[in-house]
Amino acid sequence: MTTRETIPVTILGGSLGAGKTTLLNHLLTNAAGRDIAVLVNDMGEVNVDAELVAAESELAVGGGVTELSNGCICCELQDDLETAVVRLAQERSFDHLVVEASGVSEPGPVARLFVTSRAAARYDIAGLVTVVDSRLFADTFAGGDPDQTVAEDSDGEVRPLSDLLVEQVESADLVVLNKCDLVSEEELAGVRDVVSALRPEADIVETTHSAVDIDTLLADLYDPDAPVGWRAALETEAAEEEEEEEEHGHGHAHNGEAHDHEHGHSDDGHGHDHAVVSHAEETYGITSFVYRRRAPLDPEGLESVLGDLPSSVIRSKGTVWVGGADDVQYTYSQAGPSAYLTASGPWIASLPEFEQDTYRRNHPEITWHDDYGDKRTELVFIGRDIDEDALVAALDEHVLGDAGDVAQRFPTEPGAEVALAEPEAGE
Known part of the structure; x- marks a missing residue:
């Protein structure tokens, strides 16, 4: 009896509006020859992102796209996430799982679930990908107005966005600097410098509309020992x-x-x-x-x-x-x-x-x-x-x-x- 190989999983994170869903649709549209399963998390009761991914990729919610709504998978929906990914592996055969986390999720706890829970028997982490809104990041850290934005946490409390942006970058194996057309070359260089300082060994890709090479996005990049x-x-x-x-x-x-x-x-x-x-x-x-x-x-x-x-x-x-x-x-x-x-x-x-x-x-x-x-x-x-x-x-x-x-x-x-x-x- 042969042992079933584990399935690689890529965790896709980033702040609200950074371009995660656009990146995911780009992936599904251009992933010829790859059977990719998608799990989308949304904080609202209606999983808008799941509907958008399904519509763009011709995958049905409940078929190719699995949704977890009204909560955050890094905290109160962890049990639901574990159950969902285990059931996916039992019910479907696919080459790669992509988990799109909500805009307020921290990547670390999501990644740990695939290492410490029963999901670890079926999955291996390929990489943590963080999509960065270059304009927002520049305004927060690279010389703009640092007080302009806050994020609503999963418990409804207001949380400084700068905290979340740092945590998402510090956990990443690959950082996608998106919306580069909205910043000057000098601002983009500042964003790149800050990202590299926060996560020195992360790969960095610059793009305008979340257009990232598929092999780069799904590459085996995960390094749990890489220092922040x-x-x-x-x-x-x-x-x-x-x-x-x-x-x-x-x-x-x-x-x-x-x-x-x-x-x-x-x-x-x-x-x-x-x-x-x-x-x-x-x-x-x-x-x-x-x-x-x-x-x-x-x-x-x-x-x-x-x-x-x-x-x-x-x-x-x-x-x-x-x-x-x-x-x-x-x-x-x-x-x-x-x-x-x-x-x-x-x-x-x-x-x-x-x-x-x-x-x-x-x-x-x-x-x-x-x-x-x-x-x-x-x-x-x-x-x-x-x-x-x-x-x-x-x-x-x-x-x-x-x-x-x-x-x-x-x-x-x-x-x-x-x-x-x-x-x-x-x-």
């Missing part, structure tokens, strides 16, 4: 620091683990390590740097700085040690005009000693300080023409000597989120 820009900056910084220690003979071990010497600035006067401000090599016209302190930041001060970053900072992300909440690790995420701080749970150093030891044995890659454990402020900033010295100095003004010196300002329950900056609702 901010993580690549951290890895570059870590590699450079390790190389510097080896060259100067500074690396040594404490309790069997490497102790990190942090260089770049003078001691902060509170008995903490020196800071690391590491600069990634300029790539695609965008620079990045890493700011690190083995010390907490004053909560009011960090809110004033991280909640009001200059427009030159396109993306920043990282971990923050917040004064007044010594045991809680916070995650910071900024995309364009929006910025959030989220309580992620306790620092490992705040756990009982036996739990610390167990965790460290299971995670030997963790950077551990003799005095502070894993507690740190470590932020990556990506942008164009950032005044790094000014930003570092602004953050340094709020470095504390003792996390308990100030009152608790932010919620500490895991998952609790605080908006430090939000764009105004646009049209």
Whole structure:
């Protein structure tokens, strides 16, 4: 008995109006000799996109086109998506599945379903494709009006569009820069630079009416280990620091683990390590740097700085040690005009000693300080023409000597989120 081969699946994402449906119709019209199944997700009760795809491609809804309506497949419709794709594989024979996600879907959770659920037995991910409206992207990140747009999330709440655009690009194996005729060459170059900085290893295709080569669109591009820009900056910084220690003979071990010497600035006067401000090599016209302190930041001060970053900072992300909440690790995420701080749970150093030891044995890659454990402020900033010295100095003004010196300002329950900056609702 032969084992049935898995079916490749391409996940097609992008913001509302970016050109996903046009791209899908182009694919179905030109996919001669390929039997392609399509699943279309729409947030409304009536799946308009499914009807448009069926009409353009002469495939019937319920036949060649499967619809999931009135919800988002990255969250509340995940069970429905799993059931639909498994049933498709059972009932039909086809060469490739294309899932068109709604304009508010995040690609990551959709992709994970094909890896971790029972659908994984029948499908392999070929690639995550994000269609970008070049005009909208330029207005949001590349020098236009960053506050003009917001997106409605799956639960009906208004969400900054910049967040969604960044998440969709950072997950992509292939980015289709669509509507290039609506931007100047200079604007298009800016969009390309930002996309490349957010997802350095993604393939980029430029087009005007979602006309993309079929082989390119359906190619086997999926790489779950490809780094996003901010993580690549951290890895570059870590590699450079390790190389510097080896060259100067500074690396040594404490309790069997490497102790990190942090260089770049003078001691902060509170008995903490020196800071690391590491600069990634300029790539695609965008620079990045890493700011690190083995010390907490004053909560009011960090809110004033991280909640009001200059427009030159396109993306920043990282971990923050917040004064007044010594045991809680916070995650910071900024995309364009929006910025959030989220309580992620306790620092490992705040756990009982036996739990610390167990965790460290299971995670030997963790950077551990003799005095502070894993507690740190470590932020990556990506942008164009950032005044790094000014930003570092602004953050340094709020470095504390003792996390308990100030009152608790932010919620500490895991998952609790605080908006430090939000764009105004646009049209």
